[in-house]
Amino acid sequence: MNCAMYELCAADGRSFSPFCWRARMALAHKGIVPELRKVRFSDIAGIGHEATTVPVLLTDQAVVRDSWDIALHLDEQLPDEPPLFEDSGARRHGRFLHHWVTTQLHAPIFRAIAADIWERLDPADQPYFRSTREKRLGGVTLESTRDSQMAAIATLRAALAPLRGALREQRFIAGEAPAYGDYIVFGALQWARVISPTTMLEPDDVVQQWFERCLDLHGGVGRTEPAAR
Amino acid sequence: MNCAMYELCAADGRSFSPFCWRARMALAHKGIVPELRKVRFSDIAGIGHEATTVPVLLTDQAVVRDSWDIALHLDEQLPDEPPLFEDSGARRHGRFLHHWVTTQLHAPIFRAIAADIWERLDPADQPYFRSTREKRLGGVTLESTRDSQMAAIATLRAALAPLRGALREQRFIAGEAPAYGDYIVFGALQWARVISPTTMLEPDDVVQQWFERCLDLHGGVGRTEPAAR
Numbered sequence: 001m002n003c004a005m006y007e008l009c010a011a012d013g014r015s016f017s018p019f020c021w022r023a024r025m026a027l028a029h030k031g032i033v034p035e036l037r038k039v040r041f042s043d044i045a046g047i048g049h050e051a052t053t054v055p056v057l058l059t060d061q062a063v064v065r066d067s068w069d070i071a072l073h074l075d076e077q078l079p080d081e082p083p084l085f086e087d088s089g090a091r092r093h094g095r096f097l098h099h100w101v102t103t104q105l106h107a108p109i110f111r112a113i114a115a116d117i118w119e120r121l122d123p124a125d126q127p128y129f130r131s132t133r134e135k136r137l138g139g140v141t142l143e144s145t146r147d148s149q150m151a152a153i154a155t156l157r158a159a160l161a162p163l164r165g166a167l168r169e170q171r172f173i174a175g176e177a178p179a180y181g182d183y184i185v186f187g188a189l190q191w192a193r194v195i196s197p198t199t200m201l202e203p204d205d206v207v208q209q210w211f212e213r214c215l216d217l218h219g220g221v222g223r224t225e226p227a228a229r
Numbered sequence: 230m231n232c233a234m235y236e237l238c239a240a241d242g243r244s245f246s247p248f249c250w251r252a253r254m255a256l257a258h259k260g261i262v263p264e265l266r267k268v269r270f271s272d273i274a275g276i277g278h279e280a281t282t283v284p285v286l287l288t289d290q291a292v293v294r295d296s297w298d299i300a301l302h303l304d305e306q307l308p309d310e311p312p313l314f315e316d317s318g319a320r321r322h323g324r325f326l327h328h329w330v331t332t333q334l335h336a337p338i339f340r341a342i343a344a345d346i347w348e349r350l351d352p353a354d355q356p357y358f359r360s361t362r363e364k365r366l367g368g369v370t371l372e373s374t375r376d377s378q379m380a381a382i383a384t385l386r387a388a389l390a391p392l393r394g395a396l397r398e399q400r401f402i403a404g405e406a407p408a409y410g411d412y413i414v415f416g417a418l419q420w421a422r423v424i425s426p427t428t429m430l431e432p433d434d435v436v437q438q439w440f441e442r443c444l445d446l447h448g449g450v451g452r453t454e455p456a457a458r
Contacts, residue, residue: 089318092395092404096322099394100329165328166321175321 001032001078006047006056009038010120014225016195018106018187021222022067023055025183028218030074030081041125067187068098071180084180097173097184104159105188109200111137111152114145116196116228153200160207167206171213178217186214190222197228230261230307235276235285238267239349243454245424247335247416250451251296252284254412257447259303259310270354296416297327300409313409326402326413333388334417338429340366340381343374345425345457382429389436396435400442407446415443419451426457 005027007020015021015038027034039047039054049056049063057064057073064073071084071094085091114133121129130142137145145152163185166173173181189211192200201208215222234256236249244250244267256263268276268283278285278292286293286302293302300313300323314320343362350358359371366374374381392414395402402410418440421429430437444451 085318087316087318088404089314089316089320089322091318092399092402092410093318093322093325095398096325096391096395096402099391103390103394104333104388159333161332162325162328165332166325169324170321173321173325175317181321 001030001059003027003032003057003059004035004037005058006037006039006044006051006054008044008054009040010117010195011122012120013038014120014194014228016117016120016191016225017054018101018191019053019067020055021187021190022180022183023057023070024221025186025214025218026067026071026074026084026180027057028221029084029179029183030078032074040122041128042122068095071183082177082179084183086174086179090174090179090181093174094181094184097181100162101184101188105156105185108152108156108159109188109192111145112149112156112198112200113192113196115142116198118142120195120228149198153198156200157205160201160205163210164206167210172210178214182210182214186211186222190215190225193227194225195228230259230288232256232261232286232288233264233266234287235266235268235273235280235283237273237283238269239346239424240351241349242267243349243423243457245346245349245420245454246283247330247420248282248296249284250416250419251409251412252286252299253450254415254443254447255296255300255303255313255409256286257450258313258408258412259307261303269351270357271351297324300412311406311408313412315403315408319403319408319410322403323410323413326410329391330413330417334385334414337381337385337388338417338421340374341378341385341427341429342421342425344371345427347371349424349457378427382427385429386434389430389434392439393435396439401439407443411439411443415440415451419444419454422456423454424457 005023007015008017009015044051044054047056051065055067055070057070062073064070075084085094114137118126118129134141170176172178173185189200234252236244237246238244273280273283276285280294284296284299286299291302293299304313314323343366347355347358363370399405401407402414418429
């Protein structure tokens with residue numbers, strides 16, 4: 001499958017969006033290396049194709065605008081490659097994981113890395129990011145989140161308890177082999193790894209050990225983006 | 230299938246254990262009405278069959294000692310009845326839900342209802358319950374949890390966010406029809422309903438609306454136990 005993917009980048013070109021990483025891992029799972037079209041927040045309006053967010057996948061047949069829809073599209077178009085969703089139960093599990101990650105993990109990670117994101121954005125993106133994200137934070141400055149960074153990380157670690165339970169019973173979230181459920185959670189931790197020098201998890205945490213295994217998958221595509229310093 | 234199930238009861242005989250309710254709903258899903266053998270905490274050691282917890286299911290073929298294993302056993306023995314797990318993805322989803330419920334929901338529910346449980350237990354169970362549960366609470370008295378009951382309920386409501394996301398997209402956790410994933414979460418809310426007069430969720434909460442639908446399932450087996458007053 002020939003395809004191009006728009007993904008969000010920081011000032012130095014590094015890809016950090018959790019949703020774009022879900023899509024990158026889904027493509028890698030299917031053996032696809034997309035043409036990457038890196039955009040800043042301020043470029044998204046100019047992508048066309050009715051895009052208001054990234055990732056956006058362009059193939060010969062379709063334009064797919066959301067990471068979840070990209071996963072479904074890939075399973076539909078490439079049924080002979082390893083499935084992203086093994087069956088309908090795996091699809092429902094993935095959807096629950098999506099809601100769990102976006103409501104329980106993204107919020108504490110964001111509070112832990114908000115100031116780091118701002119520092120690494122292209123200057124053209126910084127005013128937009130500050131105004132929208134300070135509103136989301138309830139009116140405090142991005143910089144003030146540094147004071148509560150350790151509390152945010154503690155909240156994240158506590159929220160990961162159910163995943164620890166699952167990973168004590170199996171190697172990957174989807175079972176003995178990884179699939180889309182893994183990439184949903186991977187995106188959240190990769191977001192932090194790529195944009196913030198702060199350690200989120202202890203090395204002996206089973207979630208960190210699983211994350212390292214995910215970084216090694218598909219030729220180590222996750223490691224092609226270096227950790228932030 | 231002829232079977233008997235040991236389940237935990239309060240002083241007036243009401244069944245309140247979240248794990249026993251998982252098993253009761255799983256049996257009802259398969260069309261089975263078990264012979265119920267009600268036990269107090271202090272009776273469990275006398276059940277035999279190496280039981281240290283309830284539920285315990287006794288059938289002609291087997292003794293099954295854990296609610297999760299009971300669900301697997303029922304699917305294995307009764308493949309022609311509606312499945313508790315539609316496929317292997319549903320089984321993994323159920324297992325994640327188990328870890329999510331036990332780590333993220335049971336703790337705030339317990340803090341909200343601990344004093345109510347004690348009041349409704351048989352006097353023979355009260356000393357055991359107080360000593361083990363006050364240790365679990367970090368050394369505070371059961372009665373002192375009443376002071377933080379509203380905070381515990383707020384924690385529960387926040388923790389339910391991923392379930393709200395799922396239930397805005399489908400009628401039951403398992404899809405358009407209920408299955409074991411539903412019963413795992415149902416058990417937690419039924420525990421609170423049966424043993425505590427305090428309202429956990431607002432009536433317009435999609436989780437409460439789903440819970441009411443679950444109470445109606447299988448001839449309203451969940452409603453056979455009246456709400457606590």
